[in-house]
Amino acid sequence: MADLISYIIRKIILAIPVIVLATLIVFLMLYLTGDPVAQLRSPHSSVEDIQKIREKYGFDQPIIVQYGRFLVNLLRGDFGSSVAQGTTGTSVSSLIVEKLPRTLELMAIGLTISYSLGIPLGVFSALRQNSWKDRSVMVFTLVAYAMPAFWLGILLMLVFSVYLHVLPTEGTVGGFKSIILPALTLGLGNAALTTRMMRSSMLEVARQDYITQLRSRGLPERDVIFKHAMKNAILPVITVIGLDIGWFVGGAVVVETVFSWPGIGMLITGSITGSDFPTVQGCILVLAFFVILGNLTADILYAFADPRVRLG
Amino acid sequence: MMPSKEPVSGRKAILDIRGLRVQFFLSEGTVTALDGIDLTIYEKETLGIVGETGCGKSMTAFSILRLVPRPGKITAGSIKFKGHELLGLTNDQMRGIRGKMISMIFQDPATSLDPVFTIGSQLGEVISLHQGIYDQAKLSAKVLQMLNLVKISDPKNAMKQYPHELSGGMKQRVMIALALSCSPALLIADEPTTALDVTIQAQILNLLKDLARKTGSSMMLITHNLGVVAETCDRVCIMYAGRIVEEAETFELFARPMHPYTMGLLTAFPKLGEKKEELAVIRGTVPNLMIPFPGCAFVDRCDRATDLCMSKKPTRVEVSPGHFVSCHLYRAGGEKPNVR
Amino acid sequence: MTRIRGRLSDRLLSWRMLGGARQTFVDIFTRGRKNGMVVTGFTVILVITLLAVLSPWLPIAKPTALSPDLLKGPSSGHWFGTDQLGRDVFSRVLWGARISLVVATLAIVFSLLIGVIMGLTAGYFGGTVDYVIAGTIDLFWTFPAFLLALAFAAALGPSLANVIIAISISYWAGFARLMRGQTLSVRERLFVEASRALGANNRRIMFTHVLPNCIAPLIVWASVGVADAITIESSLSFLGAGTQPPTPSWGYMLHSGLDAIHEAPWISTFPGVVLLITVLGFNLLGDGLRDVLDPRMKGLRR
Numbered sequence: 043m044a045d046l047i048s049y050i051i052r053k054i055i056l057a058i059p060v061i062v063l064a065t066l067i068v069f070l071m072l073y074l075t076g077d078p079v080a081q082l083r084s085p086h087s088s089v090e091d092i093q094k095i096r097e098k099y100g101f102d103q104p105i106i107v108q109y110g111r112f113l114v115n116l117l118r119g120d121f122g123s124s125v126a127q128g129t130t131g132t133s134v135s136s137l138i139v140e141k142l143p144r145t146l147e148l149m150a151i152g153l154t155i156s157y158s159l160g161i162p163l164g165v166f167s168a169l170r171q172n173s174w175k176d177r178s179v180m181v182f183t184l185v186a187y188a189m190p191a192f193w194l195g196i197l198l199m200l201v202f203s204v205y206l207h208v209l210p211t212e213g214t215v216g217g218f219k220s221i222i223l224p225a226l227t228l229g230l231g232n233a234a235l236t237t238r239m240m241r242s243s244m245l246e247v248a249r250q251d252y253i254t255q256l257r258s259r260g261l262p263e264r265d266v267i268f269k270h271a272m273k274n275a276i277l278p279v280i281t282v283i284g285l286d287i288g289w290f291v292g293g294a295v296v297v298e299t300v301f302s303w304p305g306i307g308m309l310i311t312g313s314i315t316g317s318d319f320p321t322v323q324g325c326i327l328v329l330a331f332f333v334i335l336g337n338l339t340a341d342i343l344y345a346f347a348d349p350r351v352r353l354g
Numbered sequence: 355m356m357p358s359k360e361p362v363s364g365r366k367a368i369l370d371i372r373g374l375r376v377q378f379f380l381s382e383g384t385v386t387a388l389d390g391i392d393l394t395i396y397e398k399e400t401l402g403i404v405g406e407t408g409c410g411k412s413m414t415a416f417s418i419l420r421l422v423p424r425p426g427k428i429t430a431g432s433i434k435f436k437g438h439e440l441l442g443l444t445n446d447q448m449r450g451i452r453g454k455m456i457s458m459i460f461q462d463p464a465t466s467l468d469p470v471f472t473i474g475s476q477l478g479e480v481i482s483l484h485q486g487i488y489d490q491a492k493l494s495a496k497v498l499q500m501l502n503l504v505k506i507s508d509p510k511n512a513m514k515q516y517p518h519e520l521s522g523g524m525k526q527r528v529m530i531a532l533a534l535s536c537s538p539a540l541l542i543a544d545e546p547t548t549a550l551d552v553t554i555q556a557q558i559l560n561l562l563k564d565l566a567r568k569t570g571s572s573m574m575l576i577t578h579n580l581g582v583v584a585e586t587c588d589r590v591c592i593m594y595a596g597r598i599v600e601e602a603e604t605f606e607l608f609a610r611p612m613h614p615y616t617m618g619l620l621t622a623f624p625k626l627g628e629k630k631e632e633l634a635v636i637r638g639t640v641p642n643l644m645i646p647f648p649g650c651a652f653v654d655r656c657d658r659a660t661d662l663c664m665s666k667k668p669t670r671v672e673v674s675p676g677h678f679v680s681c682h683l684y685r686a687g688g689e690k691p692n693v694r
Numbered sequence: 695m696t697r698i699r700g701r702l703s704d705r706l707l708s709w710r711m712l713g714g715a716r717q718t719f720v721d722i723f724t725r726g727r728k729n730g731m732v733v734t735g736f737t738v739i740l741v742i743t744l745l746a747v748l749s750p751w752l753p754i755a756k757p758t759a760l761s762p763d764l765l766k767g768p769s770s771g772h773w774f775g776t777d778q779l780g781r782d783v784f785s786r787v788l789w790g791a792r793i794s795l796v797v798a799t800l801a802i803v804f805s806l807l808i809g810v811i812m813g814l815t816a817g818y819f820g821g822t823v824d825y826v827i828a829g830t831i832d833l834f835w836t837f838p839a840f841l842l843a844l845a846f847a848a849a850l851g852p853s854l855a856n857v858i859i860a861i862s863i864s865y866w867a868g869f870a871r872l873m874r875g876q877t878l879s880v881r882e883r884l885f886v887e888a889s890r891a892l893g894a895n896n897r898r899i900m901f902t903h904v905l906p907n908c909i910a911p912l913i914v915w916a917s918v919g920v921a922d923a924i925t926i927e928s929s930l931s932f933l934g935a936g937t938q939p940p941t942p943s944w945g946y947m948l949h950s951g952l953d954a955i956h957e958a959p960w961i962s963t964f965p966g967v968v969l970l971i972t973v974l975g976f977n978l979l980g981d982g983l984r985d986v987l988d989p990r991m992k993g994l995r996r
Binding site: 273 | 483
């Protein structure tokens, strides 16, 4: 137990410089196009507004100081103000707080769909290796994996909304009906990946000596597969959860746009087209934070599952 | 330290293998891993199986437990355990035998234990499965008892540990505990000390011998090390290219080896105190088991091969009581005269 | 005497390097031809590339040509129908292929270069240099490439060139990991190997041993990478952060088709299908090549 706790603490400490690095990169993004003020001001600011911006961010001061102020502002929850047409002056953080829960619920359902579909399907496929059932699962996952998320969303929309009139096209209707399509889009794409990983992991585990050993002890096949093999096979899948969450965050941005789902994704897209840089910056930062958090959770989860890694 | 023995006759056979053939069906061709094996193990004895890597020793062991890996299949023969034909049993029936009446110790302890379960839980799993003990307290007591039996220091702590936290020697002791937990009639040990440090090998071998004697189990000890055979086995079988070429009591085999391969093995094995310029080797290499050959498998490497050896497969003959050879140089009762 | 020795060993080493790489290409041609995935993937890519390259000369409408046939479904005149401005969807799809292929290939080539340089540097120098680079690689590796590309594209402004840059900066980590791993393992072996006794240059040994072994996984990774890059580019264009109208990129077409999804579903469908086929093609090629070039995959059962 003690080694588990020290492992968790180590991982948390390691995550902090990553977060700091992310803030640095986001901060530097401001300078990518040369004049940072151009990014931060709205298209119709007056000269005084521009001067105010200069003062607020201290653009005449050395970069380190600016970065320092940036960090301090972040810690205070101040992400700047939006410069978009409809929301000029609104604090970015309030916009984010408003939209974040919708994205989180979308991701949560998507994750659930992905793993509850992917893991059993992967095991099923591995147990019937090279049969026609296995091959069709492989083909299906290949196609689902290759399909860009937004295209899958449009396809599902076509099928269920346009032709079957079963579900709404827009996510603003509310309730279960409106969340199911976007969540399904997110979930199916990653389910394909999970299935393939789980399948190849099961096949790899099945070749191991200890599996034959377990059989030689007289264990029923059901125990060998579902108790021992699965527990070992699921480890690589857990390792990848961190990358999966990253994929989900990126996918959410796209899927929200397809279905007009009012979350962070829509916010970012709207801000990009509306040249509302402060909002873009804030959103990226929040998304980055969730990616890092996701990776951390995945690492900790993995330590619970695989005792060998705690010594590390 | 050769064990003195009474004659073999008069004892019951625990395991009787006749004409066992195992083949692997690959896309490149068919490999005949075992080509008609005849083997008998009696009660309370230790039989050694000796041969080079790839000669089929492990495959014999897997066949007994019917765990031959795909794409291999048992294509001919019979395996009788205590008089019952194993090859006709259903999988469920085999499971009742595995781990309980016949158990096996694998070669590399590092890869033979499930890495994500503790030692205690793996031992408990086998015990509760075969002995029907489900009460946690009783189970833990039995597990501790087994760990003590294999002389693991601090068994209470070891129970809670994972395989990767143990040394190679300790892992092998756990394997022995697992195999002997239900006092099987036959214990198969596949190169149990090959993967261990030399210093530990003797300890483990002695432990195996002691425990087998205590539980009254017969043991089939697979090894490529003649020294181990000399120390531990009552009788020996020499295997080559999927066939058994010679079988005798240990002392008899070392004193009067008959098959050219056996003789080659014995001379190749350096003896302590002997001065030699070069290590003796048996020339040539193991034949390709994918290409069927009608004659003796050893013919390319044998100094005394004849034309008969190229064309006809030798049959098993009893040259002297309890001493069997498969070689054209011999007939029942002794060496053939004028073999040239 | 040592000078002659040195030259001989140099020759031997460069021969070995070519040999190692040559074996990979030989394998690709001989065994690849027999692998279904490789053949399918390659054919798909070939067809699409040809159509894309030849599109300016094909007898189809110009992609930006307006016509009075607004929102007409697929017909003999317009195989894929027309969009809201009367433009021919079929030709826009073909021209879109040009954009996607060019962007994706360039982006992956740059990614590869960055990754290989970073990986080699990290492995060669070791120590602190390796520590810093490895940390950076890890950071970029765990972060989703799409989000990174989105961030950079947003910061740089939407344009074709910026999309290429954005993807290049986001995707290099995979290549770097590969190179670093390989370089480190060769470096370890070097201290034991006798080739040092030949007196050949340390750096030369590193490159001649490392690069040829890497060609196989790099090719596999690059093929899958192009698939990923096409997906990222079209996603960015879909969101409005990539190519801008009137450039006929697939992502943009899918976006504009979204508004008319009920009345004219073909505006989104056809680009989507072709996009899917192209991505599949590259994925199949990559997977197939991995099977072909991975030495563990031989001798399968009947």
